[in-house]
Amino acid sequence: MESAAATAVPATVLDSHLHLDPDSAEYKAIERRIVRKQDWRIMPLICLAYLLNYLDRTNLGNARTLNSDKPGESLVEALDLRGLRYNIVVAVFFIPYVLFEFPSNIALKYFTPSKWIARIMVSWGIVTICSAAVTNYAGLIAVRIALGIAEAGFFPGVIFYLTYWYKTDERATRMSIFAASVAVAGAFGGLIATGVSYMSGMAGLHGWQWLFILEGIPAVLCGILVYFALPDFPETAKFLTPEERAFAAHRMGPFAPKGTDKHFDKADAIACVKSWQFWAFAVTYFCYANSLNAFGYFAPTIISSLGFKGADAQLLTVPPNAFAFFIIIGNAWHSDRSKERPLHILAGSTLVMTGYLILAVVRHWGVRYMGVFFIACTNAAVIPFLALRTATVTGSTSTAIATGGVIAFSNSAGAVAPFLFPSSDSPTYLMGNWTCFALVGLAALVVCFLWFRLGSSSEYKNTFVGVAGEGAGEAEKDDGGVGPVKERDGWERADSFDDDGEWEAVTSKKPSRPSTPSSASLSASAPSRTIPGLPTAANGQPLTKKQRENAAKKSKEQAARDAKEQEQEERLRQYRREQEKAKLAADQAARVRARPKSQNFFGSEPQPAANKVVGGGMHASLNPASDSLIWD
Structure with missing residues (x-):
């Protein structure tokens, strides 16, 4: 009996886990264990990948000031980046970056995340290494365009990828850890650039050439690691047991994207792009992206304007990035814990606006340096904002479009931000600081509007067929x-x-609603010229070929909508059934725990106290499923 009981338990583990009460201690313990396994497997890989991504994308800012105190060895002098040439080099990166970023998330779902993200990493690593071979301004333009094509889709792809694995009240924390890699990359970038500055002249290469080589090689190696180690979806994760895979997919609820969803749903994509939410979020993120790009590309330049040159300017970029690391993660963690978004977005926005205001009006270098600390925290507002966006859509296609499209639109700011800080405005850069201050303020106003329309909860918003609260x-x-x-x-x-x-x-x-007949259909005087076998209009006239095609198209679209409505209704019914089963299982478990230990039937032989001999030789045993007696 003991062996039979022992083998029976694993057979029911899967089903019992799925039907546990989500508020029960056992369910939460299982969930914490699985989420912890997901964290250790996913987060180190994507954080390392983003650190390398940001290093390779923004190393141009470090290369610009590298060895600037040595005549003829800086990037500016070697490639003749006079006037607005540097700003143009920064801007051209974003043209292919934006164009190829929009459809990238659809490709990620089709090719699977591990393959697509690995492809992106290996591509940009190779292009970065090749940047060391550039000898003139035109060559640098060509390399930056190639880098934009190679890197397109990485950031929105990872944001989209995380929605498969984490619930709405878990996303901001993970996104912040991922995005905080930017702060670490900024700190490491300054340290690496400082060390590389002493390599100038080795093997006949300038310091900026060594910087491109040494920061490109790790991206290629990490891309190969991601290809083999990054799990694709909870349903196919090999590092989880079959029971854990089922639980990981089930705990996401009926509205989160799933690996089993269609690769692309045209109706969902159109509805998402046509919705007002898409454009409201896109404009808001565009405003924040100007601040992100301004700090990423011009932090060393802004610090140089405080009176620091060469290695000192590189080293002074480290403290602001370290400060931002803790602020970004702390704000996002509290946003998840409180399940609130807008107030945390506005708090981050206020901090960033304060930084730009200080840089615009204060002249003391120490206070201005404190302003650099504040503008480094832009992601403290961006991450809760992105987490809010992912909770306004449902399904793979809508989530892919909502994240990829909004981020692609916002990254067009990369073509604008470089011209906000022309070298002619040094050392105050009034135009750039006031513009970024105004843009972040505009973003805060739109967030207030979204707060009014969507509420402050981090949970899914008015989710229905395909698009949450969206659609024609x-x-x-x-x-x-x-x-x-x-x-x-x-x-x-x-x-x-x-x-x-x-x-x-x-x-x-x-x-x-009862249909209202048209006046034409009520007119008895209109002659009828109906042709047998052809559909007719309300006035009795035969439909033209174009009208028949339009009618067939509308009928097909209506059938597709009906099918999606039925599918969503079934998912909702299934979700409710599972919740009811969970409550019943929880009640049953509570009754079992309330029994004396001598009456516990699970995993052991029946105890003598639970099987009694009643008068007349009849036996009575306790039925654990109903708390009733079984007579034999």
Whole structure:
């Protein structure tokens, strides 16, 4: 009996885990264990990858000031980057970067994350190494365009990738750890550049050439590692057991993107791009991206304007990045813990605006250096903002478009930011500082509007077919206190919380409205020229070929919408059934735990106290499933 009981337990582990009450201690313990395994497998790889990505993308800023105190050895003098040439070199990177970034997330889903991210890394590593061979301004332009093509899609791809693995109230923390690699990269970049400055002249190469070589090789090696080590989706993760894979996929709920979703859904993509949310988030992120690019490319230049040159200017970029590392992670962690987004976005925005204000109006170098600390924290606002965006869409296609499209649009700021800090404005750079101050302020105003429309919760917002709260034909109305109600194609939906604080969604089919006949159809005088076998219009006239094609197209689109509605309804029903099973399982477990140990039937032989002989030789045993007696 002991061996039979021992073999029976693993067979039911998978099912019992899926139907545990999400609020139970056992469920939370299993979830913490699996999330911890995910963290240790995923986060080190993507953080290392982003550190190398940012080093390779922004090493141009360090190369510009490298060995600037030695005549003829700096990048500016060697390649004749006079006037606005440096600014143009920075800007041309973003033209292919933006164009190729938009569809990259769709390719990531099709080719799988490990292969696509590895391809990006190996490509940009090779291009960075080749940058050391540049001998003139035109060659540098060509290399920067190639680098934009190679790197396109990495950042939005990783943000999209994390939505497969982490719930909405877990994303900001992981995104912040990922993005904080930028701060580490900034600190390391300054230290590496300082060391490389002493290599100038070795093997006949300038210091900036050694910088490109030494920062490009690790990207190629890391790309190969990512290809073999990065897991693709929870459903296929080999580092998890089959039971853990099922739990990892199930815990994400019905609205998170899944590895089993279609690679591309045209209707979802169109609805996402046409929605007002897409453009509101895109404009807001564009404003933040100007600040990100200004600091990434011009931090060494701004510090140089304080009176520091050469290695000293490189070293002084390290403390602001180290400070930003803790602020970014701390703000995102508290945002996840409190399940709140807008206030944390606004807090980060206020800090950044303060930094630009100090740089614009203060002349003392020490206070201005403190302003550099503040503008280094732009990602403290950006990360909760991106986490909020991922909670306004559902499904793989909509999430891919929402992240890839918004980030691609915002990165067009990279073509603008370089011209905000022309060398002619040194040392105050008033135009750049005031412009970034105004843009971050505009972003804060849009965040306030999003707060008003979407609320402050980190959870999914009004999620329905394909796009959360998005799509053509939706009309928002007051529901009398239940929550936002969306109308779409004859369906009504209300989001609310039940008495236990659990999210619930109610969907119902609205009664169809009676159609109003047109005046033409009521006219008896209009002659009828109906041709047998052809569809007719309301006035009795046969449809033209174009009208028939339009009708067939609309019918096909309606059928597709109906199919998606049915699929979503089934997912919602399945989710509710699983929640009910979880509650029943939790109640059953509570009853079992409340019994005396002598009556515990799980994993052991029945105890004597649970099997009694009753008068007349009849035996009675306790049924653990119903707490009733079984007579034999």
